[in-house]
Amino acid sequence: xxxxxxxxxxxxxxxxxxxxxxxxxxxxxxxxxxxxxxxxxxxxxxxxxxxxxxxxxxxxxxxxxxxxxxxxxxxxxxxxxxxxxxxxxxxxxxxxxxxxxxxxxxxxxxxxxxxxxxxxxxxxxxxxxxxxxxxxxxxxxxxxxxxxxxxxxxxxxxxxxxxxxxxxxxxxxxxxxxxxxxxxxxxxxxxxxxxxxxxxxxxxxxxxxxxxxxxxxxxxxxxxxxxxxxxxxxxxxxxxxxxxxxxxxxxxxxxxxxxxxxxxxxxxxxxxxxxxxxxxxxxxxxxxxxxxxxxxxxxxxxxxxxxxxxxxxxxxxxxxxxxxxxxxxxxxxxxxxxxxxxxxxxxxxxxxxxxxxxxxxxxxxxxxxxxxxxxxxxxxxxxxxxxxxxxxxxxxxxxxxxxxxxxxxxxxxxxxxxxxxxxxxxxxxxxxxxxxxxxxxxxxxxxxxxxxxxxxxxxxxxxxxxxxxxxxxxxxxxxxxxxxxxxxxxxxxxxxxxxxxxxxxxxxxxxxxxxxxxx
RNA sequence: GAAGGCGUAGCUCAGCUGGUAGAGCAACGGACUUUUAAUCCGUAGGUCCUGGGUUCGAGCCCCAGCGCCUUCACCA
Numbered sequence: 001x002x003x004x005x006x007x008x009x010x011x012x013x014x015x016x017x018x019x020x021x022x023x024x025x026x027x028x029x030x031x032x033x034x035x036x037x038x039x040x041x042x043x044x045x046x047x048x049x050x051x052x053x054x055x056x057x058x059x060x061x062x063x064x065x066x067x068x069x070x071x072x073x074x075x076x077x078x079x080x081x082x083x084x085x086x087x088x089x090x091x092x093x094x095x096x097x098x099x100x101x102x103x104x105x106x107x108x109x110x111x112x113x114x115x116x117x118x119x120x121x122x123x124x125x126x127x128x129x130x131x132x133x134x135x136x137x138x139x140x141x142x143x144x145x146x147x148x149x150x151x152x153x154x155x156x157x158x159x160x161x162x163x164x165x166x167x168x169x170x171x172x173x174x175x176x177x178x179x180x181x182x183x184x185x186x187x188x189x190x191x192x193x194x195x196x197x198x199x200x201x202x203x204x205x206x207x208x209x210x211x212x213x214x215x216x217x218x219x220x221x222x223x224x225x226x227x228x229x230x231x232x233x234x235x236x237x238x239x240x241x242x243x244x245x246x247x248x249x250x251x252x253x254x255x256x257x258x259x260x261x262x263x264x265x266x267x268x269x270x271x272x273x274x275x276x277x278x279x280x281x282x283x284x285x286x287x288x289x290x291x292x293x294x295x296x297x298x299x300x301x302x303x304x305x306x307x308x309x310x311x312x313x314x315x316x317x318x319x320x321x322x323x324x325x326x327x328x329x330x331x332x333x334x335x336x337x338x339x340x341x342x343x344x345x346x347x348x349x350x351x352x353x354x355x356x357x358x359x360x361x362x363x364x365x366x367x368x369x370x371x372x373x374x375x376x377x378x379x380x381x382x383x384x385x386x387x388x389x390x391x392x393x394x395x396x397x398x399x400x401x402x403x404x405x406x407x408x409x410x411x412x413x414x415x416x417x418x419x420x421x422x423x424x425x426x427x428x429x430x431x432x433x434x435x436x437x438x439x440x441x442x443x444x445x446x447x448x449x450x451x452x453x454x455x456x457x458x459x460x461x462x463x464x465x466x467x468x469x470x471x472x473x474x475x476x477x478x479x480x481x482x483x484x485x486x487x488x489x490x491x492x493x494x495x496x497x498x499x500x501x502x503x504x505x506x507x508x509x510x511x512x513x514x515x516x517x518x519x
Numbered sequence: 520g521a522a523g524g525c526g527u528a529g530c531u532c533a534g535c536u537g538g539u540a541g542a543g544c545a546a547c548g549g550a551c552u553u554u555u556a557a558u559c560c561g562u563a564g565g566u567c568c569u570g571g572g573u574u575c576g577a578g579c580c581c582c583a584g585c586g587c588c589u590u591c592a593c594c595a
Contacts, residue, residue, distance in 0.1 A: 172526090
């Protein structure tokens, strides 16, 4: 897909040489002192024409209306500002909300007499998509449109490729993904979400810093890809001649840092999972993992709630935010529900009763056996595997949330401490919002002997890649030197940004999601 | 990995029962000094995703392939 219309390219190339012939640089240069378009739009316009403020702007030409001796251009830049807008609430009344409204357009009037001979000659060569600097005065036209009345044009860069339709824009998803730089200009939503994402990350860092957490960086290349149940990407180090894996989680290194005395530690980083691609999954995504010495999963619940509410607030809107055709109410406190209690409610039996769970699995058509691989006979699934499949099938999509679901079946959580007095239950919670898992937290296992056993235990009914049973001797050795009891938290940043920006696909919040290469 | 949908001009999309390839915007030439998707006159623009097949004749029907989207599976 390399659309090179020779006609379009030829005419634009001709214009480029005509711009050069005017003595101008078609690729521009330093252009100082221009104001954000948003700022210009905020200037007063109710002044006499001879007292209009002088302004200077730079941006992309996204629309054009030409007359004989006067042209109108729309100039685009990214200069959004928080703006207040009235929104209708459900009962019909109005309330004022602050929005981040990135990207601005302003009209520019280019008159033959005002811009001089060269300026007017340049104006004849302008195309949609070109970058242009404008100096002039700011006021309103007779029709009342805020407008820069140009006095000097500075050519800043030529677009040799035609840009999308100024009216219909870009619709084709593949075209948008493969031309994200255009998508950012012509679908303002994407720029808005990208900048909100950065704002959320900044908020997480400042919130955690205030709480005394330290941000660290740990290796991306792992000899053993542990800490989660996922298939890794494989690679190879030439000098050492060893296989390596891209990390699938941050966990095991951060816990080593707990042993090393960094009591409140977190990392925000890219992890890589060699799994399928879907509206909720990209092979590389951003994870925040955090550990706090001498805490437990309840500590993490309190932290999670405060942290995410701070993220909601940093976008400047209400705590009740839209999600598809629904809303999410992030006002604390959030619901806390026990896993077993929800299981009882929606599946209709005790999750600790193996016979009852089997009956329920049959009732909801969940197979009792699993494929053990090519040529192998099918094997009976572990009790806790069945329980969780039932939970996913019957409970997950009923969790509107935000709701903390806590106390998980122990076998599913090999890096988690068991509940005191109840070895079948692990001290873990997941935060659900509209059936989506937003955060995952544990009271971390710091007993090296139990850790080694759970590493070695392969859950029947799960394939090896799907299991967390990957022995990591170096990690166990670290635990043997004494890791403080701790609470740990993981947050999928992409999912969080999706929820806070009303994005139903992860590709709206990742600027360059993985695509199959063209041809 | 499975099923379904889509792929036509630079962009957004029509295209009837199989019978000469269409529109809007964009582009090119011309008119116009206050336009708002400017207007008016004129011109040009196509590997109908690719490759086979059926047919007198295929954008349309059949087969295979490629890419994207949706749902499902794995996963966060």
